Amino acid sequence: MxxxxxxxxxxxxxxxxxxxxxxTEPCWSVAETELFARRGLPFGPDEKASMIGKSLTAAADAMAAAFGEPEGSAEIAAELLRLVTEVVTAKAxxxxxxxxxxxxxxxxxxxxxxxxxxxxxxxxxxxxxxxxxxxxxxxxxxxxxxxxxxxxxxxxxxxxxxxxxxxxxxxxxxxxxxxxxxxxxxxxxxxxxxxxxxxxxxxxxxxxxxxxxxxxxxxxxxx
Structure with missing residues (x-):
């Protein structure tokens, strides 16, 4: 050092x-897993690795691509932020x-x-x-x-x-x-x-x- x-x-x-x-990463994982599950998709280590450290906008863009919802980034970002904030406030x-x-x-x-x-x-x-x-x-x-x-x-x-x-x-x-x-x-x-x-x-x-x-x-x- x-x-x-x-x-x-x-x-x-x-x-x-x-x-x-x-x-807070477990809090993000809870929210991310929920968003993937709502679309019938799995959320595993590879998906998590692609999200860590990203801004909310960048994470939403990555999710939109994974979900096949290219026009849905803004809605996904709002949904993700709402879920993450709830979990962070309660559990982080x-x-x-x-x-x-x-x-x-x-x-x-x-x-x-x-x-x-x-x-x-x-x-x-x-x-x-x-x-x-x-x-x-x-x-x-x-x-x-x-x-x-x-x-x-x-x-x-x-x-x-x-x-x-x-x-x-x-x-x-x-x-x-x-x-x-x-x-x-x-x-x-x-x-x-x-x-x-x-x-x-x-x-x-x-x-x-x-x-x-x-x-x-x-x-x-x-x-």
Whole structure:
């Protein structure tokens, strides 16, 4: 970890939300499975892999193609958002170590959350996990012209944090997010949701409670 910035520390940290800070992927899976089932279609690992990390619009577009409903993306997106929000509000939990990691990091550097979810769903997830008040900067997919995997979200987050991308650190769990952060030129620590996939982050860890990660951050000067 200490070699990530050539002996320096990052000047800001940007966290993904779904699957990284909040265990919302099962919530998305419930909603996605329901939409496939309503059309008599199975929803398995391959279908799930094609959805992870996508924005609501991109996921709806993929579903429309899978359903043979090329004109139905907008309706599918509305249906998906309604179902996911219901499940997230009732059942989503913070990932193990998420609150502790954000608190520790925020004591040293400015932090932000950058999510491919719409703002309303992002807020619902953060409130459910007790994380909302920890982030002075929040950025959602419906607040940028091009969500992940485009780099705009990370470039915008860096601008809001008043830091150059080269001086920022990101945490991501999906290939979609990884492509976004890479294209923005931000260093990334990966905590992949799908453990079987190749995940070419700068460092890959198994959980937010990684001992080496926490020891590194504890060594940063406090603000």
């Amino acid at each position: 200490k070699g990530l910035f050539g002996g320096r520390n990052p000047r800001a940290v940007i966290f993904d939300c779904d699957g990284l800070l909040m265990d 939990e913070a990932m193990p170590g998420a609150r502790e990691l954000v608190e520790l990091t925020a004591a040293a550097v400015p932090v932000a959350v950058a999510s491919n979810s719409p703002r309303a769903l992002l807020e619902a997830a953060l409130r459910r996990g007790g994380l909302s008040a920890m982030f002075p900067v929040k950025l959602a997919a419906d607040e940028v012209a091009a969500p992940k995997p485009d780099p705009e979200m990370y470039l915008t987050a860096c601008a809001l944090l008043d830091v150059e991308p080269v001086d920022a650190l990101a945490f991501e769990d999906s290939m979609t997010g990884l492509r976004s952060v890479r294209a923005a030129g931000v260093t990334v620590i990966g905590v992949p949701t799908l453990k079987r996939e190749d995940f070419p982050a700068d460092v890959v860890i198994g959980s937010l409670r990684d001992d080496e990660l926490l020891a590194w951050i504890r060594g940063w000067p406090r603000r």
